Amino acid sequence: MPRPKRIWIPGATYHITARGNRKSNLFRDKKDYQHYMELLQKALQRYPSDLHAYCLMPNHLHLILGTINHTPTDLIHYLHSVYARYFNHRYDYVGHLFQGRFYSKQIRNHKQLLDTSAYIHLNPVKANYTKLPEDYLWSSYGAFLAPSKSTIIHTDKILSLLGEDPHHKYQLFVETRRKINEWNLIKHLDTF
Template identity: 30%
Template sequence: METGQIYHIYNHANGSENIFREKENYRFFLQQYKKHLEKVVDTYAYCLIPIHFHFLVKVKKADVLKKNSTFEKLDSLDEVEAKASKQFANLFISYTMAFNKKYDRKGSLFMKNFKRKPIESIEQWQETFLYIHINPIKHKFSNKIEDWNWSSWHAYNNMESRSLLARPKAIGYFDNIDNLLYCSEEKRRRILNMNLE
């Protein structure tokens, strides 16, 4: 993963099994995300649904990462970027180990390689941000963005709350919070009017 690059990160269950079965699974995954990635990426958006997850993140720049004890002894940019990718792998491994222990299962839980799509334009960034938050509607888990508990939407809908999200930067991509809310509602209406078979 390139330092300073914005990515849409996503992955799916390995097979038809849910990767989140109950509330505690969601909470634990986010706890592990914070543990492994808070100092590696700036997070703009996320959504967890039973069968997969999405994140919109920017990998911190190399000079910022090298101030982190996990990265400080790395010499080359290639090593820093490999370590940033490894932090995502550590998240998935730690979650899978706990999940397997809890549910008495064996083997991989996620598809082998997590997907990472570079974001190359403001329009692509906006569309990805909206898509992530609309995901529970697309997959028929809810009809309203705010009804789904396991997304970053609540942090944008309640700006007074504390959050680890990079909210000011994200809102800046939409100019202001009112436009962000308007665009989200328009996207929701389009999704609900589509045949999503």
């Protein structure tokens, strides 16, 4: 039975996630992360789209991608097939690197966009890779804290939702989410 075709709306924004096959690592060292980011930049040039936020975790990744004239499938298929060939060649592996198809969910409003960006930027904190999201190297969070000259990340769509001094407001928003998550964890542990 064929897989259902993904619905794509030009100009829509999507939360994209992908996981390593059997939850295995997609990235083993700095070179892997850097190579993925280089390929992501090439993919964005080949299939013009706006990358609004990202976070690369060892065994999965998150992207917030705004489409223009190409489907997210075009970009992700190119990116992940080229990266899988690199990874398998580097580590002398065969077979699938990614677990099934990537997941995508359309972001339908401003609240969902802010919430999703905070969620992905807090992923390394939740997984105990770092105490603060700004200390994690493989996410776009740093670009949201100060004006950035990055050619890959487009923070303007998210920051435009926050009015004056958006970099500071975004940091406060994410920090508040982090503290709420910690409080909920402590509250949950107290129930045992």
